[in-house]
Amino acid sequence: MNNNEIYDVIGIGLGPFNLGLAALLDEVPDMKALFLEKKSEFNWHKGMLIDGTTLQVPFFADLVSMADVRSKYSFLNYLQAHNRLYHFYFLEKFHIPRKEYNHYCRWVSEQLPQCKYGMEAERVVPVKLEGGGNGYEVSVWNDGTHTEERFVTRHLVMGIGSVSSVPEHFKEHLGSSVFHSSEYLEKKEICKEARSVTVIGSGQSAAEVFLDVAKEQEESGFTLNWFTRSKGFFPMEYSKLGLEYFSPDYTDFFYSLPQEKKDALLKNQDLLYKGISADTSAEIYDYLYERSIGSDYPPISLQAMTEITGLESTGSGFSLSGYHQVKEEGFTQDTDVVIFGTGYKSAIPSFLSAMKDDLAYDQAGRFKITKDYRLETYLGDAGSIFIQNGEMHTHGVGAPDLGLGAHRNAVIINQLAGREVYPVQTKNVFQTFGVENRGAASVPSM
Template identity: 65%
Template sequence: MKQQVYDVIGIGVGPFNLGMAALLDPLEDVSALFLEKEEEFNWHPDMLIEGTTLQVPFFADLVSMADVRSEHSFLHYLQQHQRLYHFYFLEKFHIPRKEYNHYCRWVSNRLDSCRFGSEVTKVTTAPIEGDILYQVTAVDQATGRESTYTAKHIVMGIGTEPRVPEAFQEALGETVFHTSEYLARKSAINLEQSVAVIGSGQSAAEVMLDVAKHQEDKGGSLQWYTRSQGFFPMEYSKLGLEYFSPDYIDFFYELPQWKKDQLLNNQGLLYKGISTETIAEIYDHMYERTVGNVDPAIHLQAMTEVTEIKRQGNSWRLNGFQKISEDPIAFDADVVILGTGYQARVPRFFEEMEESIIWDDHGRFVINKGYDLETRLQTSGNIFIQNGELHTHGVGAPDLGLGAYRNAVIINQIAHREVYPIQEQHVFQTFGTKKQPVTLY
């Protein structure tokens, strides 16, 4: 029996590849398969803290920014769940994170192209029918059965992984862990003891607030440290948001790599800060806890870098220094929660092709404007990447609002036609030098 050759195989089913599967769903002339090792879709399940919301408007769903008519849109989801009027009266652009996850799960269950419980272990190339195609080996998690699939193109959407500084890795365990594990660990740890949260991004802030609320009636102490200059809000002005646009991608991509890296080092608050709503909620909580000059046993300290976590009896000793005064600091905690961010991952299933992939001077993928990897492979198809192009395409790489745009760009290449129109201008400002009109005489 002749093996099916898919036009595209997606590896990993997070929001970005799920969005691609949804946008490919109505196309009869493009065959697709998406493989995910988890048994079902779940988006950061251990950070679905009660009351948290997306940091982007609901229009940043899986499809709407490419096709508002799609039956996989968030508004269609609301209609199917008889929640349109509820949402209408809610009058909020930023939807609960819990509902976004439920929406994505709903879409994933509607798509036959998504196959869960199937872990990709190897990607290679092979000559097939006069062409060199990709062969994807995957293992069924339930049965252990190995299968091989063939495709013209690959779309890698495995996402990022938690980043833990090397100095902290030996301490990892039951009471020292990354924020990505928070809800899974919460019931097993004693939050009424002394808790330290390290980092000042959105995840660290949400965990800090949740711990503070838990301790309000039950006791305990809480310390929040960051090496950043302060607990600052993420940039969310209307003109600031224009950096998360195709226009800025066009500008950023054409810069030399050293300038890109320099820019990214100075743009942390475009995508790493805390929402103003969360900051306000933390401040309000602190204000109420201190009525009557009551000491809430909560300590916040910026400009301070923790350099060491070591066991001291039944607790942990954290050492570091204040970055401005350079004074040493030392404090103890029973539980340490690391909000130290995420990093791109290089998947093991690419091991056999590693020498054929082109890497930059920092060991990162070299990624073309159309989101395909630069390789030495003699294939007619491409390996596309989702949310791995921060260093080449700019701060919008992890932004949900640009996911549908990136998918439209990739799908048009796979289909060899304009399936989803790509607009030319999306913002009011000019990022590069504005081209002056030429007057002909």
């Protein structure tokens, strides 16, 4: 099926960022948009919707509020629509349950007919537009009708997000008993039947999985090990001045730096986005303390400074090879289940393969990206290709942060519309990241 309509913008992928873009564009009547998602429905990290887990950002980091608090798609309006305003008022918490955030996003997506699910983008190519100008043709597999459809657009926005990251030499073992934390709830039952379970990683996801598995261990009795090559199970930086790094001001500062300085900075900012929340860390400690009353220590081990270097199948389970980086000693550990809480990484989508030579890359093979989130291309006057959550190397640690999603969408929408649809605020923080021109210091007279 070929669609003759020309859209102003097509979004590929419907995670929170492109869903927020769809919601904000829904209130811009002169912009015709379409959003495509290969999954059958919206679900945000479905495998990690563990009971008791919360967002790591305040509820203001919903899909729209940081760009337009008056939007009907705000989290507060969602609460009102579900008769939960007083419940939330009495809750007195900024960090909402992850399950509720997912339900809120689903509520928004159900109100946006321009969001199409079961539609997998397979190929994007530049085309001449009827009436003049250049745009893109998007070939899509419709999973519902089992047919290919084609759509034409002036501009694209990629919101495909990141993919789970597992060290390359472990990938051959991935399956029902060796898996990434993103699949945890789908495969949780296997842990209950195991003799030994191992969690690898030290970020928030690894911590949440470890705590949930530990609670299962209390009933099932298996051995539980938690390894990380990090120097410790450290908390994520969450001081108020530290949070200012997740601001448009810091993004502007970071973007202005040479790429080598950006890469060096990112290497030293892990705890801004990779550590464990203080609440989760405290909950783990409190749980282990209670389990150890009367010196009745459970078969649970936490070991930092340790890299898991190998994984072999033994027929009845797996044998892990580990190396303690400080002691410089190796060891082996038998286990039945391995859960990798090893984070996520950006990936170049396959639907751009036909255009790979039209796109600009840096020396590390990453997209070159303009300050206003467009891919640099060699396509001349072709329409823009914007990117969501694929620009950490150019824009800094705030790229995957939900709190900056609405701001980035405001920037993108203003570019698409050619006018200021949503105001973009400046001077959002108290500190200065660069050097301000303060003028010459006056010398007191004698």
